[in-house]
Amino acid sequence: MPDTLRLPGRLTAPSPGWTTRADVVIVGSGIAGLTAALRLRGSVDRILVVTKDVLNAGSTQWAQGGIAAALGPGDTPEQHEADTLVAGAGACDLDAVRVLVNEGPEAVRELIALGTNFDHTDDGELSLTREGGHHRDRIAHAGGDATGAEIQRALIAAIEAAPDIEVIQHALAVDLLLGEDAAGTTGVAGLTLHVIGEGERDGVGAVHCRAVVLASGGLGQVFSQTTNPSVSTGDGMALALRAGATLRDLEFVQFHPTVMYLGPDSRGQQPLISEAVRGEGAFLVDDDGTRIMEGVHELADLAPRDVVAKAIMKRMLETGRPHMWLDARHLGAEFWERRFPTILATARSHGIDPVTELIPVAPACHYASGGVRTDLYGRTDLPGLYATGEVACSGVHGANRLASNSLLEGLVFSRRIAEVLPGELPAWREPSADRRTAGLVAGDIRRELQETMTSRSGVLRSAPGLAEGAAVLDKLAGHAAEAVDQASWEATNLLTISAALAGAAALREETRGSHWRDDFPERDDAHWAGHFDVTMDDGVTTVAFVPAPATDGGLG
Structure with missing residues (x-):
């Protein structure tokens, strides 16, 4: 990024007009935030959950495919570990992966005990x-393709x-x-919030607390096309x-x-066609009906996501076409209606019937594998700050998250x-x-920022493109803001995360996992492990x- 780029050290905001206290504040209301709140009950006196919209507006609600754990006959945490490491392309933290796969089955069983109705x-x-990327059937799902919605409902x-758990909604x-x-x-020591319409707590206020748990989700709105909801503006990472x-x-x-x-002019949240559709037998083809993934990877259409996304992009570049096709017609109407009712209804609402037609598909921003660096217990390097879920970088995902x-x-x-939190x-x-320099960029930079990040720091990256994007x-x-409002706060957060992302992408001169440099097309463990x-x-x-050290034995 240019040496001249200076970002706000804090966001310009009015002085707090109200104050409250809590022992622990949890920012976010998806699976990560609500699980933390429920597990802390009884161990912490006062818990406050704050969420940017309503409780079910985050990314968990939109998760279609399911949740992965070694729960099936013949499956083991060791096999789940192996698949996770291969997908992560040598950038996973091995200890974090082992925590995930070994504690995962019990955690899912407790989710079931809480009242989550998975399919049987x-x-x-x-x-x-x-x-x-999975070599075993290990994805538990609910409502066919409405897993996240069911988990969110139960939580x-x-x-x-x-x-005893206080919730403030509409709180940025x-x-x-x-x-x-x-x-x-x-x-x-706490955090400042902007609350819309919560009675006496309206406008900017301050919550004094002993610890903050960030569970605020990802950065999907950095890009012009994403599967992430509109609230995913990287706020937690930026603050x-x-x-x-x-x-x-x-x-x-x-x-x-x-x-x-949905066409070249479509922006914002786009309809996801879950990987589970390919897990049930759908496959990718080009305009001529030629299968894209045959001969590319041993798992063909079920290769890790970075492999499939790159194969689609390469064929798009070769043919000059804006998308490829997913063929799931052979699954039949009854199967579609039972297994993927949500996706079927969404596709039909956009004029495509997957039962009888090919589905036009192209890669779009989906998930941030990186985030706020944590240890194995969610601790960050700022005392009193913890992070979990997509906002965090626990080391589990490495360079490319394994599905579910x-x-x-x-x-x-x-x-x-x-x-650990109650005891520490x-x-x-x-x-x-606060001596940090306050600042704010105009909310109307958002579209140009998203277009720039998509074209210069998106699926395919290069040194010239990244340099142009940084400029x-x-x-x-x-572009300083004239008004202090949510649009400007979000735009400033997006710019902050975009600059950090683009800066790291420019320095990593290799291709690894979901980071694809066409000027450095090979993975380079000698220099970039x-x-x-x-x-x-x-x-x-x-x-x-x-x-x-690379963590997959060179298998990535």
């Missing part, structure tokens, strides 16, 4: 399917039955409050970075290979935060005067390489 076979066994029901987390403890160590936490692996953004193509490991990660690592809750810190980001940073960490000091970012 006719003989009463848990129905398991397969997705890309919200449990939260509503827990009156603006910035962390910092303070010093008795030893002079700077850490979390953590501004406060002194480290972001890791931001360049590893997974582009889902089969997102329904994301819900499991939020579930497992939120449980682990709840194991910091003493109250008094918020210090645009530098220009956009100069490791991570790029991004830090910020009052608006000035630094990107540093941290060497680490």
Whole structure:
């Protein structure tokens, strides 16, 4: 990124008009946030959950495929580990992966005990399917293709039955409050929120707390086409970075290979065609009906997502076509209606009937494998700040997330935060005067930023393209906001994360997992086995390489 690029050290915002207190504040209401809240009950006196929209508006609600765990006959955590490491292309943290796969089955069983209604076979066994990169049927699903919605329903029901957990909806987390403890160590003292229409708590206020758990989701709205909901503007990552936490692996953004193509002018959240459709036998073809994935990978259409996305993009570039096709016609109407009712209804609402027609598909931004760097218990390097779910980088996903490991990660690592947080809750810190330089960019930069990130830091990257993109980001940073509002706060967060992502992508001169450089087309363990960490000091970012051994034995 250009040396001249300076970002706000904190967001310009009115002084807090109200104040409240909680021992722990959880930012986000998906599987990660609500699991943390429920697991902390009884161990922490006062828990406050804040969510940017309503409780079910985040990414969990949209998860179609399911949740992966070694629950089926003949499957083992070791096999799940092997598939995760191969998908992660040498960038996974082995200890984190082992935590995930070994604790995952019990965590899913507890989710079932909570009231989640997963699908079952006719003989009463848990129905398991397969997705890309998995060598076993280990994906538990609900409502055919409405897994996330069912998990969200069960979690919200449990939260509503827990009156000791306070919830504030329509609350945008603006910035962390910092303070010093008795030893002079700077850490979390609370956070500022902007709340719309919550009675007396309206406008910007401050919550003083002992710890914050970030579970605020990803950065999908950085790109012009994404499967992420509109709330996914990287707010949690950005406020953590501004406060002194480290972001890791931001360049590893997974582009889902089969997102329904709605035309060249379509923007924002796009309809996902779950990988589970290919798990049930659908396959990719070009305009001539030639199967795209044959001979590309041993798993063909069920190869890891980065492999499939690259194969689709290559064929699109070769043919000049804006999309490829997914053929699932042979599944039949009865199967579609039973197994994928949500996808079927969505496709038909856009004029495509998958029972009788090919589905136009192209890659779109889907998941951030990187985020706020944590240890195996969700701790960040900022005292009092924890992170879990897509906002975090636990090390599980490496360079490319294995299908359906994301819900499991939020579930497992939120449980682990709840194991340690009650016993290590910091003493109250008094918020210090915030000396970071305030700033805000105009909300109307959003479209140009998204177009630039998609064309220059999207599926296919190169040094010239990344340099051109960085120059645009530098220009956009100069568009100061005239109004202090949510559009400008979100645009500033998007710009902050875009600059960090593009900076790491420019420095990683190799192709690994979901990071694809056409000027460095090979994976290079000799030079790039490791991570790029991004830090910020009052608006000035630094990107540093941290060497680490490759973790897949060269199988990626």
